Amino acid sequence: xxxxxxxxxxxxxxxxxxxGGGAKAIEKQVAxxxxxxxERIISLLDPNSFHEYDLFVEHAAKDFDMDKKHLxxxxxxxxxxxxxxxxxxxxxxxFTVAGGSLGLMHARKIGKIMxxxxxxxxxxxxxxxSGGARIQEGVNSLAGYGEIFYRNxxxxxxxxxxxxxxxxxxxxxxxxxxxxxxxxxxxxxxxMFITGPEVIRSVLGEEISMEELGGARVHSEVTGNAHFFSExxxxxxxxxxxxxxxxxxxxxxxxxxxxxxxxxTRQFKIDNIIPTDPREPYDVRDVIRSISDDSEFFEVQELFxxxxxxxxxxxxxxxxxxxxxxxxVLAGVLDVDSSDxxxxxxxxxxxxxxxxxxxxxxxxxxxxxxxxxxxxIRHGAKILYSYSEATVPKVTVILRKxxxxxxxxxxxxxxxxxxxxxxxxxEIAVMGPEGAANIIFRHEIMNSPNPEETxxxxxxxxxxxxxxxxxxxxxxxxxxxxxxxxxxRFVLHALEISAEKSDEPPMxxxxxxxx
Amino acid sequence: MKKKxxxxxxxxxxxxxxxxxxxxxxxxxxxxxxxxxxPKIITSFMPGNIPKVMVKPGQDVKEGDELCILExxxxxxxxxxxxxxxxxxxxxxxxxxVAKNHAxxxxx
Numbered sequence: 001x002x003x004x005x006x007x008x009x010x011x012x013x014x015x016x017x018x019x020g021g022g023a024k025a026i027e028k029q030v031a032x033x034x035x036x037x038x039e040r041i042i043s044l045l046d047p048n049s050f051h052e053y054d055l056f057v058e059h060a061a062k063d064f065d066m067d068k069k070h071l072x073x074x075x076x077x078x079x080x081x082x083x084x085x086x087x088x089x090x091x092x093x094x095f096t097v098a099g100g101s102l103g104l105m106h107a108r109k110i111g112k113i114m115x116x117x118x119x120x121x122x123x124x125x126x127x128x129x130s131g132g133a134r135i136q137e138g139v140n141s142l143a144g145y146g147e148i149f150y151r152n153x154x155x156x157x158x159x160x161x162x163x164x165x166x167x168x169x170x171x172x173x174x175x176x177x178x179x180x181x182x183x184x185x186x187x188x189x190x191x192m193f194i195t196g197p198e199v200i201r202s203v204l205g206e207e208i209s210m211e212e213l214g215g216a217r218v219h220s221e222v223t224g225n226a227h228f229f230s231e232x233x234x235x236x237x238x239x240x241x242x243x244x245x246x247x248x249x250x251x252x253x254x255x256x257x258x259x260x261x262x263x264x265t266r267q268f269k270i271d272n273i274i275p276t277d278p279r280e281p282y283d284v285r286d287v288i289r290s291i292s293d294d295s296e297f298f299e300v301q302e303l304f305x306x307x308x309x310x311x312x313x314x315x316x317x318x319x320x321x322x323x324x325x326x327x328x329v330l331a332g333v334l335d336v337d338s339s340d341x342x343x344x345x346x347x348x349x350x351x352x353x354x355x356x357x358x359x360x361x362x363x364x365x366x367x368x369x370x371x372x373x374x375x376x377i378r379h380g381a382k383i384l385y386s387y388s389e390a391t392v393p394k395v396t397v398i399l400r401k402x403x404x405x406x407x408x409x410x411x412x413x414x415x416x417x418x419x420x421x422x423x424x425x426x427e428i429a430v431m432g433p434e435g436a437a438n439i440i441f442r443h444e445i446m447n448s449p450n451p452e453e454t455x456x457x458x459x460x461x462x463x464x465x466x467x468x469x470x471x472x473x474x475x476x477x478x479x480x481x482x483x484x485x486x487x488x489r490f491v492l493h494a495l496e497i498s499a500e501k502s503d504e505p506p507m508x509x510x511x512x513x514x515x
Numbered sequence: 516m517k518k519k520x521x522x523x524x525x526x527x528x529x530x531x532x533x534x535x536x537x538x539x540x541x542x543x544x545x546x547x548x549x550x551x552x553x554p555k556i557i558t559s560f561m562p563g564n565i566p567k568v569m570v571k572p573g574q575d576v577k578e579g580d581e582l583c584i585l586e587x588x589x590x591x592x593x594x595x596x597x598x599x600x601x602x603x604x605x606x607x608x609x610x611x612x613v614a615k616n617h618a619x620x621x622x623x
Contacts, residue, residue: 203588204562205614221541279535306540330543331528331535337542363530369549403531435531 021096037094045081052079078113089117092127099131107144121250123160129167152179157351165190185216185226224304246312255319261294291488308338310345321349324359335366336379343382350390358411361400381514393498398422419494422469433463563587
């Protein structure tokens with residue numbers, strides 16, 4: 001055969017493999033409102049940047065007449081490419097090939113591209129769309145999952161790992177996304193659960209639809225398994241591109257700097273955002289936008305535990321992780337979910353050299369039997385652990401209330417914040433004035449001829465003396481009381497002079513965080 | 516920020532005697548009120564079927580006596596009396612399928 005003929009033969013083979021599961025299966029995929037696996041990769045990556053590997057991998061199953069079947073690429077597409085010029089490794093399960101089911105060679109392809117990502121020190125993106133384990137391959141498909149989980153864990157905190165759920169992801173398969181840093185879901189398309197509605201109905205006699213059990217909305221609002229919710233696959237890819245712009249390639253680098261931009265101070269006027277009455281709500285994201293470059297804020301887990309706000313922004317072009325209590329929702333209290341959410345985000349930022357800016361305005365922890373029984377002690381401890389553990393620059397701004405345990409937890413000086421600033425509206429105290437007065441002056445109030453009047457008087461006295469930033473400032477627990485419109489200047493300076501911060505943690509294999 | 520008039524999502528939340536104006540989140544709205552456990556009522560700890568019932572109403576039982584079998588997740592669980600007492604009511608018969616937290620047997 002001449003080289004021309006051989007090339008022709010290669011083209012023929014490629015053409016056949018690129019068909020995936022064939023026209024009929026592709027038609028079905030499209031009818032479900034989904035892109036094909038290859039279309040997804042091409043839409044996400046820069047034009048012409050995708051380079052595919054292992055296209056000719058064949059499955060290894062012999063039993064149940066599987067040896068007579070041909071599964072192109074064994075149901076998964078793997079390769080490398082770029083997103084806005086940043087290099088990434090990527091794989092996408094192809095539902096049109098045997099339902100994207102995971103067999104030994106399918107798993108090996110994923111493992112191989114993950115190994116590439118680890119040795120090249122670049123992010124790995126996994127697009128999940130699979131019916132689950134390939135039952136015909138038995139324990140080999142279990143082995144495949146296990147080897148992926150192991151690699152996810154080894155890569156955790158070394159390279160960014162992004163999971164995109166664009167179809168079913170059920171049973172053991174859910175644990176790979178769960179081990180990764182960010183999970184993207186799309187309304188009506190993503191489905192994640194351990195046991196499906198069918199099993200739940202037959203074993204437990206409980207009726208629930210797939211969407212209600214493990215749809216995109218449930219994982220974004222209730223379980224917290226997902227970090228980014230989108231209405232369409234295209235919107236989802238835009239969000240992934242945006243995320244990639246904010247994070248570094250690996251844990252030895254810093255996120256790429258962007259051109260400096262001033263905040264849109266006309267739209268987000270910092271003086272006008274917060275009501276001085278600490279009981280009134282406002283949107284803390286407006287405060288973040290009033291100091292971030294171009295007033296941009298890319299929120300993570302926007303719909304889950306909205307009483308805590310976490311996400312990325314930039315200051316003077318550098319990526320910052322913002323963590324803030326949200327008075328608009330549940331008065332911004334700490335609870336089981338908001339502690340989990342913040343703790344995980346703090347650890348992400350710390351692992352990937354992203355400085356943390358914390359904004360504090362919270363009344364304390366959410367009271368309730370359900371919270372206590374859900375383990376608010378152990379979950380609340382996570383936030384203390386992750387702030388104390390973090391060695392990236394940590395800057396805290398106390399906007400209004402900082403009461404009790406909540407004050408300590410929100411990156412106080414005591415957890416080794418580098419700089420703590422407070423607005424004149426800040427109230428740093430052991431608890432709110434009403435509660436404190438009711439305890440301290442209990443006897444006086446009870447024995448008074450007019451208890452209500454005495455109570456009010458005592459509350460006012462307490463407010464005057466303690467509901468301010470100056471008591472904490474007198475002890476040196478805050479570094480400066482600043483005017484709100486000086487916030488950006490102070491925070492920027494603090495971050496700039498912390499650029500070479502070094503804080504070596506004590507030598508240990510790893511800590512034992514309150515998981 | 517101006518307070519939205521007629522914001523139907525608005526709630527008040529009390530923390531340490533201070534009342535805050537705010538909004539709930541989905542999980543907060545889905546909370547279930549706490550119910551203390553009644554030690555006299557023996558309930559199914561998971562859904563399953565009842566292949567066998569060993570007691571009748573009026574019968575005296577001692578702590579640890581077998582009351583019935585709850586077969587769930589391919590496992591036959593023997594349900595035992597949590598304390599000495601007299602059987603007030605038996606709410607299941609052999610062959611029944613029960614949901615989680617179903618009252619199986621009640622003691623006096």
